[in-house]
Structure formats: structure tokens, C-alpha cells
Amino acid sequence: MSEATLTESPAPDEHNAVVEHAAPATHGPPTSTGLSNNKLAMWLFLGSECLLFGGLISTYMLYRGRHTGTPGPAQLWDIPLTSVSSFVLLMSSLTMVLAVSAAQQRDDRLTIVWLSVTALLGSTFVGAQVYEFTSFYHEGVGFTTSLFSSSFFTLTGFHGIHVTVGIILLMSLVGIISRSEVPGDKAEVVELVGLYWHFVDIVWIVIFTLVYLIPA
Amino acid sequence: MTTVDHTTRSDHDAPIGHGSPDDVHVHKPNSFYIKVAVALAIVTAVEVGLYYLSIGKLFLPALLILMVVKFVTVVSLFMHLRFDNRLFSWLFYSGLFLAVSVYLAALMTFRVFDGS
Numbered sequence: 641m642s643e644a645t646l647t648e649s650p651a652p653d654e655h656n657a658v659v660e661h662a663a664p665a666t667h668g669p670p671t672s673t674g675l676s677n678n679k680l681a682m683w684l685f686l687g688s689e690c691l692l693f694g695g696l697i698s699t700y701m702l703y704r705g706r707h708t709g710t711p712g713p714a715q716l717w718d719i720p721l722t723s724v725s726s727f728v729l730l731m732s733s734l735t736m737v738l739a740v741s742a743a744q745q746r747d748d749r750l751t752i753v754w755l756s757v758t759a760l761l762g763s764t765f766v767g768a769q770v771y772e773f774t775s776f777y778h779e780g781v782g783f784t785t786s787l788f789s790s791s792f793f794t795l796t797g798f799h800g801i802h803v804t805v806g807i808i809l810l811m812s813l814v815g816i817i818s819r820s821e822v823p824g825d826k827a828e829v830v831e832l833v834g835l836y837w838h839f840v841d842i843v844w845i846v847i848f849t850l851v852y853l854i855p856a
Numbered sequence: 857m858t859t860v861d862h863t864t865r866s867d868h869d870a871p872i873g874h875g876s877p878d879d880v881h882v883h884k885p886n887s888f889y890i891k892v893a894v895a896l897a898i899v900t901a902v903e904v905g906l907y908y909l910s911i912g913k914l915f916l917p918a919l920l921i922l923m924v925v926k927f928v929t930v931v932s933l934f935m936h937l938r939f940d941n942r943l944f945s946w947l948f949y950s951g952l953f954l955a956v957s958v959y960l961a962a963l964m965t966f967r968v969f970d971g972s
Contacts, residue, residue, distance in 0.1 A: 675941055683944045687951025694955030698963055723904045730900060734893035737934045738886055745883070831936075838935045842927050849923040853907045854916065 678824075682832050686839045693843050696795040697850060704851075706787035713788070716776055717852055725768035726848045729803075732761035733841040736834045743830035751830060752814050758837065759810040762803050769800045792851070799847060802840050809833045892933050899926050 669676050704713060739754030773793070783793045813833055816822050822829050903922050906915060932938040937945050963969065 673943065675943060679944065680947070683947040684951075687948045690948075690951040690955040691958075694959045698959035701963055701968055702966055719904065719907060723900070727897060727900060730896055731893065733896075733930060733934050734889055737889045741883070741886060741889070835935055838930055841934075842930050845923060845926045845930065849903065849919050853903060853919055 676825075676828060678828065678832060679835075682835050686835065689839060689843075693795075693798070693846075696791075696798055697846065700791040700795045700851060703787040703791040707789065708786070710786045710789070711779055711781050713851075714855065716779065716781060718772065718775070719852065721768060721772065722848065722852050725765050726844060728761050728768070729765045729841055729844050732758045732765070733838050735761060736837045740827070740831050740834045743827040746827075748817055748820075752817055755810050755814050755817075755830070759807050759814070762807045762810070762837075766800055766803050766807070769796065769803075773797075795847065795851070799840070799843055802843070806833075806837050806840050809836065889934070892929060896926055896929060 671677055673680065735754050735758040739751050739758060742750035742754055773796075776789075781789045783790055810833060813822075813830065817826065817830075899922050903919060906918055906922075911918065931948070937948065
């Protein structure tokens with residue numbers, strides 16, 4: 641260390657100025673972790689959502705055999721329909737990641753296209769779920785028919801609500817990108833909505849296997 | 857549209873809280889994501905195929921393995937967790953681990969896996 645630095649320590653403001661100047665612009669947001677707080681909050685939220693859906697799936701696993709005298713999974717499930725809707729939701733994850741990729745390349749037009757396709761695929765999934773619920777109702781299985789039906793409708797209904805919220809987020813994003821009113825980093829906003837959408841997809845991956853494919 | 861793969865270095869190597877570049881976006885070519893989606897679609901087709909086939913005791917473990925493969929693939933590649941900062945992985949997987957362990961314990965308490 642030179643004598644000059646020992647005897648002439650910089651004033652606090654001067655020191656900060658040197659540090660800020662030396663830090664490259666690519667070293668993350670100016671937060672204590674160096675990470676985006678929005679992204680951190682989204683991952684924390686998704687971690688907590690695991691507990692919500694874990695509880696709902698466990699409750700279904702516990703009650704799926706409790707339907708004495710009323711139709712159960714073996715009589716109700718339409719595996720071809722559910723497989724197609726699962727495929728549709730899986731493909732919506734692809735279009736979502738393509739939207740994120742387009743947003744990171746600052747291609748607004750392509751971002752809007754992929755977000756709209758994702759919302760359309762999500763709507764198709766919700767439509768299939770509404771059709772499924774309606775057909776179950778016509779077969780005499782309502783929300784309060786049995787413990788099995790209550791736990792099934794609660795689990796898949798909660799998931800359907802999450803998909804619907806995701807569609808609203810996607811369409812809102814299309815609207816604000818069209819009007820160039822996205823607050824902050826546009827790519828990050830699209831990525832955050834993408835994280836939520838992919839989470840909805842991974843929850844369905846678990847539901848599809850544990851609820852539909854594995855017999856009670 | 858041309859895309860460039862800028863993900864040769866994983867941020868998992870970067871220490872947490874030391875200014876790791878979170879805002880460096882992951883740029884994988886679109887063809888990469890399409891290949892992943894095709895693989896996921898094939899795995900889903902295999903799952904549905906297993907439902908209609910009789911493979912005995914292998915049925916349950918096979919379905920569970922395929923489910924985990926799909927789950928981890930989407931989380932790692934589509935949600936970019938593999939390329940992102942390690943702290944995000946900790947946040948998500950700790951919530952997942954807590955959920956799985958708590959509810960498995962609860963289900964075992966109710967003897968759900970006894971087959972009775």
C-alpha cells in the first residue's frame with residue numbers, strides 16, 4: 641500500500657464514487673444480494689405454493705377411495721381427454737419460454753405473439769377442465785357428493801383458478817407491452833409471469849400422474 | 857430469427873450475495889426449447905402408454921420416475937433454474953422439500969400406503 645493511501649484516505653462520498661464507477665454495469669441490480677428482489681419474491685412465492693398444492697394433493701390421496709355408492713375415479717376419468725389437455729398445457733410452457741426469449745431479445749412483436757398463443761393454449765386447457773367438470777356433474781358427481789369428489793374438485797379447481805389467473809396475467813402483459821407501458825425491465829416482467837406459468841404446468845404434471853394415471 | 861447461446865457458464869459457480877449477475881439473461885436458441893418440449897411430449901406419451909399397458913409392479917415406479925423427470929426438466933430448463941443463481945434453487949427446492957416431507961409424513965400417519 642502506498643504512503644499516499646495511508647495518509648490520504650478518501651472522504652466517504654469520494655470512496656463511494658470510486659466503487660460505483662469501478663463496478664461494471666452488468667453486475668446485477670443494486671440490492672443487498674445482487675439479485676432482483678422481484679425475482680427473489682417470485683421464487684419464494686412459488687416455494688410456498690408447493691405447500692398449498694402439496695396439502696391439496698395429499699388430501700385427495702387420503703380421500704380418493706371414499707366414494708361408496710357413487711361413481712369413483714375408475715368410472716369418471718376420461719384419460720384421452722385429460723392426456724390431450726395435459727399436452728396442451730405442456731406446449732403452453734414451450735410458447736411461454738419462447739415469449740421470454742423474445743422479450744430478452746427486445747422483440748416486442750414476437751413477445752406479444754407468443755404470450756397470446758400461451759394464453760390461447762391455457763384457455764383451451766381451462767375449457768377442457770370445464771367440460772370435464774360438467775360431464776362429472778351430469779353423471780351425478782357434484783362437489784358434496786363424496787369425500788372423493790370434494791377433494792378432487794378442490795384440487796383441480798384450485799389449479800384451474802391458477803391457470804385462469806395466469807391467463808389474465810398474460811393478457812394484461814400483452815396489453816401493457818402493446819402500449820409500451822411496462823414498468824421497469826420488460827424482459828424481467830415477462831420472465832416473472834413465465835415463472836408463474838411454468839409453475840402451473842409443473843403442478844399439473846404432478847396432478848396428471850398422481851390423480852389420473854395412478855389408480856386409486 | 858437468430859438466437860445466441862450465452863449459457864456456457866453456470867451462475868451456480870457464483871457465490872450467493874456477491875453481486876452475481878442475475879440480470880444476465882439466459883439466451884438459449886429457440887431450437888433448444890423446441891427439442892426439450894418434444895422430449896417432454898414423448899415422455900407424456902410414454903406415461904399414457906404405460907396406463908394402458910400391463911407392466912405389473914413396474915407401473916408405479918415407472919410413472920413416478922417419468923413424473924419427476926418432466927418436473928425437473930421444466931424447472932431446470934424452461935424456468936432457467938439450472939442457469940440462474942443458486943439462491944433461487946434454494947428458495948424453491950426448500951419449499952418443495954418441506955411440502956413433500958411434511959405431507960408424506962402426514963399420509964403415512966393415515967396409513968395411505970399400506971394398501972388397506
